[in-house]
Amino acid sequence: MERWESIGKPEEYPENDRRKLTVHGYEIVLFHLPSGFYAVTSTCPHAGGPLEEAKVVGEHEIQCPWHRYRYDLADGHSTNQPMYKARVYPVKEENGELYVGLPG
Numbered sequence: 001m002e003r004w005e006s007i008g009k010p011e012e013y014p015e016n017d018r019r020k021l022t023v024h025g026y027e028i029v030l031f032h033l034p035s036g037f038y039a040v041t042s043t044c045p046h047a048g049g050p051l052e053e054a055k056v057v058g059e060h061e062i063q064c065p066w067h068r069y070r071y072d073l074a075d076g077h078s079t080n081q082p083m084y085k086a087r088v089y090p091v092k093e094e095n096g097e098l099y100v101g102l103p104g
């Protein structure tokens, strides 16, 4: 189960940019990539690196700035460190509004 929380309008988030947001206590980074919107935890599961500073390295893949672990934003799995997975959250656009899906 998840609850959908509004995070504003899509046009507030320029393409090829990212923004760190705190939504009901969840620290997430919203990426607006040409392939869509993606939300991921702001904390790298390896050693806590800041994923808001991650480099985009693929269609929907990012690389942590600290030790270069890579994560696929579609499901959070690491593409170069298979033991690791970053928490991702679903994003949807409805009636001109963006929503992120949080647990509970």
Ligand code: FES
Pocket (backbone or CB within 6 Å): 044, 045, 046, 047, 048, 049, 064, 065, 066, 067, 068, 069
């Ligand atoms: S903290 Fe992100 S790769 Fe190490």
